[in-house]
Amino acid sequence: DAKTTQPNSMESNEEEPVHLPCNHSTISGTDYIHWYRQLPSQGPEYVIHGLTSNVNNRMASLAIAEDRKSSTLILHRATLRDAAVYYCILRRRDDKIIFGKGTRLHILP
């Protein structure tokens, strides 16, 4: 299984940018990097995904290293509603994904 490594937890102040790192040194050429977040008592919610180029959407930006062995999810202006567990996963063609423990993001008012 393709593995990812993330810090257990991070803190950020409200209205400041947040950079959530993820290492995926065993990524293969066809794996897509996906990010999800899970609020308490809810299912994971799709945030963003990419393959090689950086990606932007209304929720966040995804910066992918040139060698693709790491990526960073960027929340441009964190709000209290962004407090959640953020998962970085590699979606492969066989779809056999395991979500790791993710990063618990705390937002300080």
Place this chain on the structure above:
Amino acid sequence: DTAVSQTPKYLVTQMGNDKSIKCEQNLGHDTMYWYKQDSKKFLKIMFSYNNKELIINETVPNRFSPKSPDKAHLNLHINSLELGDSAVYFCASSFTGQGPNYGYTFGSGTRLTVV
């Protein structure tokens, strides 16, 4: 409109009972999944169905049997429930026609407690 809906949201039952969890998606996705989130919060895939055909069947006890009557529904039946089956079960859906270049949509989960 809820995109992926699961019922029930909570399920408390005794050991040895048989129970079912239902899932429906209205996104027109072609693939549906069951995931299990254990007490350590790891989320692991159990099954996936593509257009009613079983695609992924991970190492799951035979007591768990998925059934997909059509591509918008995927149910999970569990026989002879055990204490270790207590977990949160999530249904998800996606397009696989585009391969990994598409996101999953998850339901809100069913918290199963076996006593």
